[in-house]
Amino acid sequence: MGTVDTLNQTTTQTTSTERVTGADAVVRILLEEGVDMLFGYPGGAIMPVYDSLYDYREQIHHVLARHEQGASHAAQGYARASGKVGVCLATSGPGATNLITGLADAQIDSTPLVCITGQVPSGLLGSDAFQETDVIGISMPVTKWNYQVTRAEEIPEALAKAFYLARSGRPGPVLVDITKDAQFEEFDFEYKKCTSIRSYVEKPALDLAKVEEAAELINNAKRPYVLFGQGVILAHAEKEFKAFIEKTGIPSAWTIMGLSALETDHPLNVGMLGMHGNYGPNLLTNECDILIAIGMRFDDRVTGNLSKYAKQAKVIHMEIDPAEIDKNVKTDVAVLGDAKESLQELIKRVKPNSHEEWLQRFRDCDKQEHEKVIQDELYPTSDILSMGEVIRLINENTGGDHILVTDVGQHQMVACRYSKFTQSKSNITSGGLGTMGFGLPAGLGAALGAPDRTVIAVVGDGGFQMTLQELATIYQTKAKVKVLLLNNEFLGMVRQWQQLFFDKRYSATEMINPDFQQMVKGFYIPTNKVTKREELEAAVKEFIEFDGAYFLEVMVGKENNVFPMVPSGSGVAEIRLE
């Protein structure tokens, strides 16, 4: 049967054979995989599946996004907030191509997504039929795996593999494209979940000798330093991670994807890495003697110029994906495997320690950063409102148990820098792709994926206008997402670069915006707008306390900048405080 390999799977579950259509099989499989919510948009080539969904509308809630890109970002937000696989449905051609940005985003940020697209009937494949595109070809570079189904009987194995691959190992997006005739075709349905594929290594086996080596280095280190990424969250290793740093007393800094894996106020949490990260975490990267990277991939936004990155340090890299080892930074000890298992073994072998003097260095840097940047950002003395003070007020009003979803730009950097978190899986952002338009739909998905938590989507006036039609989806689904628009009437981040590196030539970055208040009212969502500091505190309080979706617009400084900054091409130690 096809080329989906039967040999590769172990049976864990069997339903008795029954004759059903391919479309019906798709929906039954979604149920078997525990899907109770999916995000999508109908169209000709996926109509049979939509027709089947109608029969199961009590069990599976379909969220009708207003654009397939919105559906894929919403599914990402849902997946990141809930820890489950996000599922998207789209029709062939334009429906499928609209998903691509979300797939690329999910691929680089390791978010588990299963996308199911309809395709023209198999007899028309390759004929440039109406709404035919080579979705397999187009999505290949941005998926962990994809597969085209042309016969109904291939559906169970293809989807079983899809779910298994999306959620196992290093998670990622997968896509299954199903021709319309395969959706109509009847076959003897039987479902087995996939638990292994012979050519696929879920996670490398832990090599205890490497753990020993790492422990030895850590035990002898004078200035050890931990960098943690999303790998800690994906491996559910938050507890082990904390135990490890507490036992060894090692200062730890996060990548934007690792944010919230460790509570912000933890004494060993020294802050954010990277281009707009904190001063100490960047500067002291070039002073540590051992650099311990856990579940992060040394993205260039984190490392800056590689030839000036941590050259003095021995590097320990704990990572699930072998292809990440030595990709950007040369490793001295690579501990391959799942972060949870690796940390469990490592904790047994490290000696209790504290690195007070070394930690004090971070605190000293923090003090400098406070004086030069943070104080004025959080408590500005001018009349102009800052992004930072809005985020401070959010912290004060939520107590840190909220989920922060951000779009891309200055507001993203400010929100991530200053938000305080008390629990994991609280920060949802487009880290690797930097996708404007991510915030609003991802916020919608997060609110649906974690209905008991307060979800705040922080967006800029630029990115908001890329996917704002999803306000309609928010209204229709009653998702309790709170949208905070930090409006600087500029494509702020680009304007900042133009100011600093292009001689203030503000080419195509000024935005003459619509009346957002009127517009949001048109989507029946309660709104408020703040232009003066006196109004801010009460407005933020109401924003947080309101039970339901709410839109708050704050007019912030038009030409405020985000500092510190590691200019691109510079080394991390060349971080600028002003």
Place this chain on the structure above:
Amino acid sequence: MVPLEQEFTITAYTENHVGLLHRLTIIFTKRKINIESLTTSESEMEGVHRFTIAVTETEEVIQKVVKQIEKQVEVLKAGYYKREEVVQQELALYKIPTESLTNSLEVELIVREHNARFLTIEKDFVVIEKAGYRRETVALFEDLQPYGINEFVRSGRIAVARQEYGLGKQVKELLGEEVDG
């Protein structure tokens, strides 16, 4: 110090899966690496395919590329060899006019000297076949050129490791098959 580019042969044992060729070539396209030749065929194991990819690059880049190849879901095992670590061959076909044979013995001599052979002799053309290293197939091309080459084709590189077992042994172990010897 500029890292040295050299000739590498990448080998990948894979499932036979539609689209895998595309997935593998993307890895090269993304890094703007030119594939010199690529051949794919069944391997010594039933149902397992083998890709042989020839590239000139630095070893550091090749290591990263191989990891990316091995990361693909349908790839069982991937590895790379330096030039001296493989026994490699290419196959070349040369089509020349039959009249160049009838006029003199020279072509026959050339074919014999190069250890090539006539694959077919037709009324208007003959086809000569030569297996060997790239430099050998090129040498024959140059010698035949004066007689007029109507068509010429060369296969991609195929190669096996210069050791008792290559990567295939690991693949067999992975699949839990008996490795004889």
